[in-house]
Amino acid sequence: MMLLTGNETAAYAAKVCRAKVVAAYPITPQTTVVEKIAELIANGEMDAKYIRVESEHSAMAACIAAENSGVRTFTATSAHGLTLMHELLIWASGARLPIVMSVINRAMAPPWSVWTDQQDSMAQRDTGWMQVYAESNQEVMDSIIMAYKVGEREDILLPTMVMEDAFILSHTSEPVDVPTEEEVASYLPDLKLPYKLDPDFPAGFGSLIMPEGPYMEFRYKIAEAMDKARKVIREECEEFEKKFGRHYDGLVEFYRTDDADVNLIMLGTMASTAKEVVDELRSEGKKVGLLRIRYFRPFPYEEIREVAMNSSYIGVCDRSYTFGYGGPIWSEVRSAAYPAKVFVKNYVVGLGGRDITPKVLRKIYEDALTMKEDKEIEWVGLLWDERWR
């Protein structure tokens, strides 16, 4: 057991997973991930090459090329670094490379902000990467290990980004059970890609396809793998529990959702705070629950639909926004919940790292408990709005 910040946890995860090439560029608040990795390598505790690339775009390019050569890679970034990589994120999934990346969720500029929201990773939801949102540093460790295990399967072969909230996790120390390299090695064998760059295999990796060629078919294969991943992830969580003794519900976490009239859906550390609010309201006789989304990609539409079927009202908290429509989690939950015909309300909260307090969450639950259907999207806590104070 070690006392580690979220960033240190990500670094140790890369180490115990035996990542062999790390290519990364510093950006607040990810910096201590790469600093820790550099320290571990310099002290001989981690046997890997650290390419101190000159930008995040080059970081992903180097990871893609190294992974294509048959070597396990790791990188980490945040906000503008992640969005700078966007072109290559799509490349990595198209090339079916199981890269794992730690993303410290940070708000986008302008205005400059180093504090947490999920605009950066939500904007990557189309890229073909699996997405996991951690609520604790332990979950960061476990999610990275599972990301390699699931991603490297020959029937999946997709990259994963593991998100943690800026400062709340990245710079906050929590007790973390760090498995040894040997323990992880017996669970996660060495990388074995079905094809790789090798002079004995003179092939062209990623060439040109015309409209009548199988472009759509290759895209379909990615969709197929993503869909298959749902079942694989659920099963893998069980395998993980057998090996490491820690339980995860699968793609989501159910918190007192069973007999709840009102369920809020959210992800990240705000869920920790929300669980306390749920307990408080429950003790007052209010039947409320919380569904925490762990995997946003593949999207857990089955679990959400199930919860929606058993709810009278759903609220979705988004710590990001799709300008021109609504919060991204809200719009996807709403479409998944459609058959339940239940009202789904969007609460946009905590952008730019604005603190999500128990008080604010309680007010959101209270608003949801009124079950009013007059307003679909609610921006919570704007400075001119007294209702949420």
Next chain:
Amino acid sequence: MRRTTIPEEEYMLPGHSACLGCGGALAMRYLLKGLGKNTIISIPACCWAVIPGVYPSRCLEVPLLYTAFEVTGAAISGIADAMEVLGKDVNVVGFAGDGGTVDIGLQALSGMLERRHNAIYVLYDNEAYMNTGIQRSGATPYGAWTTTTPVGKRRMFKREHKKDIMEIVVAHEIPYAATLNIAYPEDFIKKVKKAKEIKGPKFLHIYAPCPTGWRYPPNKTVEVARLATETLMFPLYEVEEGVYTITKKIKEPKPVKEYLKTQGRFRYLSDEDVQIIQKWVNHRWKKLLLKEKYSRELLEE
């Protein structure tokens, strides 16, 4: 019985989609003759991303990684380090056009050189973004017509001189950088073999004329390339640890007009414009001679 002046073994197959008389095709053919089979090549968006043909066609006997446009320097950094991790001794090569090197790819190239990765960065220079239809690049020479410098009534041909990428590369103080010309295959392959044996970052600047973009008939590619060196437009030299050596001394350089008149992209130039080019060529050649002379002092260290 036969004797050839360059290695016979071919690592490139015909049936590829290069234009008739493509300088870039010759560049790859000679490069691989120098490197051999134990090679991995990374190619960004450029003519060579299309030349091997439509999927599932391949035209090389070595593996080829297609990548995004600006990443060649970063990609070969990743492959080079991966090979070290795997304990494999392989020639790691990036093969990029002038756009992907002097413009959008400059950052990644600089990073790779500065970090001293053990790989060869090869620039095949056809002096414009040819694959996307002949738009100007930083490597387009003064006076050239391109689709984004289409001359017109305002005589808007390319007004900036060719970016000196060799100097930018040499400023990184790498073990080996050289200019190569497809018109001189023996010199070309000799330099490739030399680079192959050196550990650390290497840079090869290949002159690869393009009949389609430069507007000359395809049978003249080698002739045009030869004239480039004979007129001192493209001198052949190498820089080893900062020491310059001109590898083809031209005793009686031809006037640049001999070179310019072979190509349609220069047909809009006035005598005055030609003089500007001649002055620039003379100036660069003089600089090169001085560098050759004075850099020899470094050998005494």
Next chain:
Amino acid sequence: MSKVPLEEMIKFPTPIATVPSKELNKTGSWRTFRPVIDYTKCIRCYICWKFCPEPAIYFVDGDKHEAPSDAIKKMDAVEIDYDYCKGCGICANECPRNAIDMVLEEKIE
């Protein structure tokens, strides 16, 4: 391209091109002009072979063709691979003996 069956095309999860271009694209069909070697002039210097961008020139036994002299006839001769030759004419342009003519393709046969 259509010669390759679909299962072959999508056997990998991502497009990895493995079929040699020689099997898929006989670029000889691109030609407008065809290079024709006059073996009475060819001194077998192999400059044409050296500068072919495909490459579509290959070596054959010296006895297969006439030669300007017995000494030259001992050397291997070259032939154009008309399946792939695009007719760029570099060989004809570089030949030091003007032994290669570029003939309009329609006029052949």
